[in-house]
Amino acid sequence: MENSGTLFDLIQRVEDLDAGDRTSPLVLYAEGGVDAERESRAVVCVRGDGDGLACPLDPSLSEVLSVEQAREAIEVWSSWRGGSVPSPYERFAAVIFYARYSVFLPAEPDRDGM
Numbered sequence: 001m002e003n004s005g006t007l008f009d010l011i012q013r014v015e016d017l018d019a020g021d022r023t024s025p026l027v028l029y030a031e032g033g034v035d036a037e038r039e040s041r042a043v044v045c046v047r048g049d050g051d052g053l054a055c056p057l058d059p060s061l062s063e064v065l066s067v068e069q070a071r072e073a074i075e076v077w078s079s080w081r082g083g084s085v086p087s088p089y090e091r092f093a094a095v096i097f098y099a100r101y102s103v104f105l106p107a108e109p110d111r112d113g114m
Contacts, residue, residue, distance in 0.1 A: 003045065007064065008038035011095050012088055014070045017044055026067040033062035034099040038092060065099040073098035073105070080107040 003010075003017070007030040010017075017026055027047045030036035043061060065073075077086050077094035086094060097105040 004041075004043040006038065007036045007040045007042040008088070008092050010042050010044055011070060011092050014067055014074065014091075014095075017067050028064040028067065028070060029061040030064050031060055031062075034064055034096070036064060036096070065095070069098065070095045076104040080104070 007028065010028060014028075024046045026044050028042060028044055030042035031040040036042065041058075041061065042064070043058070044067060047063075047066070064070075073094045074086060074091050077090065078084055094105045097103075
């Protein structure tokens with residue numbers, strides 16, 4: 001399986017990626033990190049020990065989140081919406097929201113419309 005492409009494409013294939021183990025988890029990296037756009041170049045690779053990387057990495061790419069966290073963001077999105085299957089855009093939105101704010105994308109807007 002190809003472990004590089006756009007961030008949008010990699011998020012669509014996140015269930016097909018081996019999440020790695022707790023000591024060497026697979027991580028999504030992209031141009032712009034948590035502020036990446038759908039078409040941002042991205043790669044999935046193993047996080048190294050400490051701050052080191054265990055795979056070759058373009059210095060313009062920064063961490064978005066782990067593959068395991070991306071899966072969880074999608075699972076919670078679905079669970080909070082009665083088991084609905086998210087569209088590709090909804091998958092991307094759920095993962096990026098979690099990466100940026102460390103909370104899951106709410107099912108409904110709050111009282112302020114956010």
